[in-house]
Amino acid sequence: MEKIIYSPELTIPDTLLLRNLADDIQRHREIKGASSNVDRDEGYASTGSGRSAAQDAINKYGISEERDATDIQKLNGFNDPDSEDFEPTVISSLDLGDLQARLPAVVYQNVVLPYIAWARTVVRHDTDVIMLTHLIMYFTTSLPSAVWLFYHFTYLHGIFHFVMQFWYMGTYTLMMHQHIHMSGILAKRPLLRLFDTFFPYLTDPLMGHTWNTYFYHHVKHHHVEGNGPDDLSSTLRYQRDELLHFLHYIGRFLVLIWLDLPLYYLRKGKYVNAAKAAFWELSNYTAIYMMYRLNSRAAVFVFILPLTLMRIGLMVGNWGQHAFVDADEPDSDFRSSITLIDVPSNRYCYNDGYHTSHHLNPRRHWRHHPVAFLRQKETYATEKALVFHNIDYLMITVRLLRKDYAHLARCLVPIGPQIDLSLEERAEMLRRHTRKFGEEEIRVKFAGAGGGGEGEKKKE
Known part of the structure; x- marks a missing residue:
């Protein structure tokens, strides 16, 4: 079983999302391993009982609609200036709560909070202090x-x-x-x-x-x-x-x-x-x-x-x-780009790790990528999207050039059918996705595709 690593430097949304995906993996394996009635849901609503209910739960690969709804509500509140859970991003290295904990109260109250209030009138989005x-x-x-x-x-x-x-x-x-x-x-x-x-x-x-x-x-x-x-x-x-x-x-x-x-x-x-x-x-x-x-x-x-x-x-x-491209559907944004739940790409670079989400909607605000991913999680799974954690784009490139697919497979957060693959099978899947396309194959796979438009693509 893969080991999910929760870096203490992860952003609040990244931590929530990674725990959500880890919960799906655990729930799917528990449900699949059970021989009859299933009534374990990690504190969330039961997936039901009986063979048909259990099979339906297996087919959903551990996804709990109740859990997702709860987490989506939290993420929406994190971005909503009218919510008590709202938190603007002030500096890249620390969340606002950590900033408050590290500064003297007099500095936080008389410098940081007035600065945030003023900055929110200057930036286009309240989150973007x-x-x-x-x-x-x-x-x-x-x-x-x-x-x-x-x-x-x-x-x-x-x-x-x-x-x-x-x-x-x-x-x-x-x-x-x-x-x-x-x-x-x-x-x-x-x-x-x-x-x-x-x-x-x-x-x-x-x-x-x-x-x-x-x-x-x-x-x-x-x-x-x-x-x-x-x-x-x-x-x-x-x-x-x-x-x-x-x-x-x-x-x-x-x-x-x-x-x-x-x-x-x-x-x-x-x-x-x-x-x-x-x-x-x-x-x-x-x-x-x-x-x-x-x-x-x-x-x-x-x-x-x-x-x-x-x-x-x-x-x-x-x-x-764009190193991993599924030859079955190389023109799909889900299958030609990836998602990273990591520290450098997301904390320091405005959620750049959510590259699939960005290609699906290039005008999506950077703070909305995690909740957009969560809303479309089942689609990501059925479309065979790739999600990684504990690795950034630079190290993905380095590991690829070293042909270290075992490490890349360990960094993969399996979703959907990927959960049932062994570590070796995941490594081989990743290896297949990095092969060079021949010109004839490109002509066949991309026949009639082509961008051609003046604006940015938006696919949901």
Whole structure:
């Protein structure tokens, strides 16, 4: 039997959801192992009695509608400003209750609570106090540090600055992930909307992003193609546990994305998008070159190293997000992406682990992913979706390249029919899902699929 690991750093929703899934596994095994009347439900309503009731319970793979309803209510209250269970996210490392426990009462009452009350009037969603917290942090650390490096460069400061940016990059990128999908993160008031529109032109290059390329690649391209054959970041044509394939995947993106993305839009007849994508990418390169001429050493630490690291990181992450593709239905969002219930992806990166939920509805707010998963849990199970815990996208990629499927199988949280598989059978299932697709197979599997639309896909 698999061992479910509950990290003390998990977010409140992640802990609740992981316990919910573990409860399903235990209940299913108890029901299946019983020979007659079943009346054990871990404190929840009984699944019934008699052979037909027991068989029906087995077919539901331990899912308790009563338990799910209770947990959904808790998660909804966590996100609802009118609920007594509401809790905004203020900083990434601690939940509000932990923050209260660690700070002196006078500080919490006279600093933290007034700040939260003010911040909720500034951000677009009441839950997103953290985004204002981080904007303040970036504009009081990253930007002044970068300016000072160009004024007075030292290698010690340059190294410190790059390390600081490395620490910020993941969280910043997923904040901007919300920004590009929701057309902003601050309240829709004139001055705030103006700041919301233009601050990325200052902060994006500091964090390794070029102007608007994230939007044109991720929103207007990746979510339209959905890891299909026309997706420039598709994993289909690669053997996802082979190092040379992985290096080719990263290398092509690093060297050619500035050209590949405009050419993609030209092939699709989207000439305006092609021109915009090329303009913003090349103009940002021009700006970096001009800053290099101004102070080459500062430009390397402030712009060039973050850009290189970010582009590698994006592709390592995307490899992990779309490494497992079910050959039976590779165009299904349930079967070509995964869900992580982990610490780094969800606590520090705005629930980025819920990648299947994000592909099902790209405009879904980041705080709503856990409850959306729970509402669709039976669909996830019947659609053979993959759920992992105690591992992030980076380590999924590392374990794949090491062909360590046993470890990946131990990190799998089985749902639906997966519960009845042995550890070895789960490992073999994961191995099958990482094989390279041939061109003829792609033509057959994706016949008539294709994105083609201008907007983001939404499938529920």
